[in-house]
Amino acid sequence: MNNNIDKLKQATIREVDADGEQLQELSLKIHDNPELGLHEFKACEWLTKYLANRNFRIEREICEMPTAFRATYGKGKPRIGLLAEYDALPGVGHACGHSLICAIAVGAAAAAKKAADQYGGSVVVIGTPAEENYGGKIVMARKGAFDDLDAAILVHPDSVDIAAVPAIACQQMNVEFFGKAAHASANPAAGINALDAMILAFNNINALRQQIRSDGRIHGIITDGGQAANIIPEHTAGEFYVRAADDAYLDELLEKVLNCFVSAALATGARLEYKPDELRYAGMRSNITLAQLYVDNMRTVGREVMLALPVLTTNLFSTDMGNVSHRTAAIHAMVSIAPPGISPHTAEFASAAGSDSGFKGMNDAAKAVAMMIVDLLSNKETMKKVRTEFEQGK
Ligand SMILES: [Zn+2]
Incomplete structure (x- = not known):
């Protein structure tokens, strides 16, 4: 591996570790204050504050949605988007673990700033409200919120580790x-x-x-x-x-x-x-080049991740990330935070999202995503491969 890139990746890992306590605190605060879709005012405030403190430029209420935001570091292209969900479910709180999705996004983005400093390009966090009850990203996709991104990455907690999850x-x-x-x-x-x-x-x-x-x-x-x-x-x-x-x-x-x-x-x-x-x-159109980068970088932090699942006949679900994947190269990855058999939307999963296994998953995923950004910003060939795959899949 190129020595400079290797060093930069090690630096992003140290960065996530250095911010680990604050990230955990942020995630737990959101976990313990569950807000339903389109009403995630506290989460939105805490996340944008976290990013503003780290020199990201904040745009609020994008797409005419009061709890959507965009935070940018760096300039121009390539523009790597990390998508943050933070809505909860009625009755069971953060039983889908979205309190970890947003922490992974902001943690990875902050750690990857050095990559933008060294190689140019931008790191963008997009706060996407109301996945559960509304399909916020469908509206945002329609309004073009993801069109200027060269890649969009979202990591969702689960009880398995998979880089490219199919959604129907x-x-x-x-x-x-x-x-x-x-x-x-x-x-x-x-x-x-x-x-x-x-x-x-x-x-x-x-x-x-x-x-x-x-x-x-x-x-x-x-x-x-x-x-x-x-x-x-x-x-x-x-x-x-x-x-x-x-x-x-x-x-x-x-x-x-x-x-x-x-x-x-x-x-x-x-x-x-x-x-x-x-x-x-829309059905999820996973970008396998991005998925492979996720697998490789997760291996660096000691996690074995399955590259992709075929569309199975069980566990079929739909997500508004599917609509994002028709606008730009995208993956919806899963990071395991609970033993197999404990699935999202249960009380057991909600407690896993606020536990050490949840924070371990958050840390590992934030590091892997930050290193993906290093790969994407430092290597024009890799970026080109991602884009070519997306264009050919249209
Ligand atoms: Zn979810």
């Missing part, structure tokens, strides 16, 4: 059937049954399920099933999610699901209203 595309939708009320015993023939339409729609979807690819997911609930048992239901409503590994197959599935609703309406005479949510989660 997802479209949410609201469905309503409008029928006609009538006395269910005295005069049922005068009614149009909106609940029958909803039940037929579920049955149609169940029939469709056998013929879809194993990465397809269709799931829904009824939110209005009628008004009284002795009235033919005049209105029913439901919420559905349709998911698939890639956007093209998601489009295909959506058309088939729509046919399930349309035919249910036809069969019963009810009128259908179908509203896809305006925020659609």
Whole structure:
């Protein structure tokens, strides 16, 4: 390895260690003060203060979101973006460990300043609110928040170590059937049954399920099933999610699901209203060059990381990081902070996120990401490889 780069990497490791106590304090403070998406005011304040104290230039309320921010160190390109999530879940607090994601981002960014000083380019932390309840990055991606980045890196706590996690595309939708009320015993023939339409729609979807690819997911609930048992239901409503590994197959599935609703309406005479949510989660397009850098640098700090997972038939999820990956080269890595079997969104995972194993994961990941920045800013060939892979994947 080039001697100068090696020295710089060792310096970033020392930097993360020197800041370790403050990083842990910052993460724990956010962990112990959980805030829901779009209301992460304290977290946003503490994170920007941390970065401002380390000479990052802060822009607040970017993309017209009060708890989004952008913090920049250095000048011009290449511009490496570290994405920070800091929203919590209702009831279970930081059970997804986002209090560690943001600490990894700011810790790595601060440690990588020397790389920008020596080789030029910028280190950018982007505070991205409301991953859990809103899909904040979908809105930010639409507004171009990631378009000037040459790479975007996010490390999420989990119970496994993986550099490139697949995430599948997802479209949410609201469905309503409008029928006609009538006395269910005295005069049922005068009614149009909106609940029958909803039940037929579920049955149609169940029939469709056998013929879809194993990465397809269709799931829904009824939110209005009628008004009284002795009235033919005049209105029913439901919420559905349709998911698939890639956007093209998601489009295909959506058309088939729509046919399930349309035919249910036809069969019963009810009128259908179908509203896809305006925020659609894109499938994750992982940049394998970035993922390999993460694996190599994690090895330096003593962690063996799996490069990538194929899209499995279990553990499928969607994240707004998928939308970022269509705008710039990106990875969504996982750092293990809990024993296998303890998964995010549980009380056990929330305590792991505030424990020594959480802070160990945070430290290791911050060091690896800081060293990735050294690689990306110091080596034009590596940066070019990342960009070429992204452009070819379009
Ligand atoms: Zn999460």
